[in-house]
Amino acid sequence: MQYAFIDGARHAPEPNLEGICPVCSEATVSKCGPMRLWHWAHRGKRHCDSWWENETEWHRAWKSRFPPESREVVHFDSATGEKHVADVKTQCGVVVEFQNSAISLAELYARELFYGRMLWVVNGARFAAQFTVLHALPDPRSEFAQDLVFCPATSKWPRSSGIFWRKSENPDTKPGDLVELHSISSIKSEIEREYIGQHQFEWVRPHTVWFESTAPVFLDFGEDTLWRLQEYDSAIRCVQGVPKEQLIQSLL
Numbered sequence: 227m228q229y230a231f232i233d234g235a236r237h238a239p240e241p242n243l244e245g246i247c248p249v250c251s252e253a254t255v256s257k258c259g260p261m262r263l264w265h266w267a268h269r270g271k272r273h274c275d276s277w278w279e280n281e282t283e284w285h286r287a288w289k290s291r292f293p294p295e296s297r298e299v300v301h302f303d304s305a306t307g308e309k310h311v312a313d314v315k316t317q318c319g320v321v322v323e324f325q326n327s328a329i330s331l332a333e334l335y336a337r338e339l340f341y342g343r344m345l346w347v348v349n350g351a352r353f354a355a356q357f358t359v360l361h362a363l364p365d366p367r368s369e370f371a372q373d374l375v376f377c378p379a380t381s382k383w384p385r386s387s388g389i390f391w392r393k394s395e396n397p398d399t400k401p402g403d404l405v406e407l408h409s410i411s412s413i414k415s416e417i418e419r420e421y422i423g424q425h426q427f428e429w430v431r432p433h434t435v436w437f438e439s440t441a442p443v444f445l446d447f448g449e450d451t452l453w454r455l456q457e458y459d460s461a462i463r464c465v466q467g468v469p470k471e472q473l474i475q476s477l478l
């Protein structure tokens with residue numbers, strides 16, 4: 227943790243300090259060694275919040291973009307008595323969780339239920355080599371897109387390649403029927419006109435837990451653009467590019 231209480235006030239770790247854990251009120255000690263980020267730890271036991279993961283530079287960099295009073299906010303459910311530390315809770319009450327390690331579906335659901343209004347930022351560094359952003363898609367709500375059915379694309383094709391078919395050309399199509407396919411390149415300018423940042427993607431050995439989230443999920447590959455996971459239509463998923471700064475500003 228980045229904060230513990232000393233004399234009732236939130237305090238960052240400095241060498242040789244003792245504090246009180248804001249979650250369980252047990253004693254904590256400052257850990258200010260050369261190897262790991264300076265942090266607070268409980269004496270001789272694991273973190274009292276089972277949802278807590280060891281903080282990385284990635285966590286700290288993200289949290290540092292928010293005001294200190296928005297970081298590590300203890301959340302208490304008076305009905306169940308459960309207490310957890312939200313990585314960030316904005317002035318508007320939106321919880322932002324920065325997730326570096328894998329998470330089970332049960333924990334995902336439990337955390338979303340506990341926090342309510344929340345979003346996830348997932349560190350994509352570990353699976354960046356398995357993740358490819360593919361061709362652009364038109365806004366699925368646009369009139370132009372209503373007639374189109376996009377086929378799942380693959381990174382084996384050139385980045386801008388994809389195929390689709392038209393409902394109007396295949397009016398009575400049932401699953402498994404042959405349809406006339408077209409190349410994405412034939413509708414490039416129309417897609418550009420209706421583009422809102424969405425792309426097909428390929429994720430080899432995907433962390434499917436993130437497809438089940440009921441909260442927005444933003445993948446962070448360490449670039450200026452975050453990729454928000456979305457269902458495009460009933461057939462394919464997509465990611466939508468969101469400038470990192472834009473997301474942060476919208477939460478401040």
Ligand SMILES: [Zn+2]
Pocket residue numbers: 247248249250251252268273274275
């Ligand atoms: Zn504690």
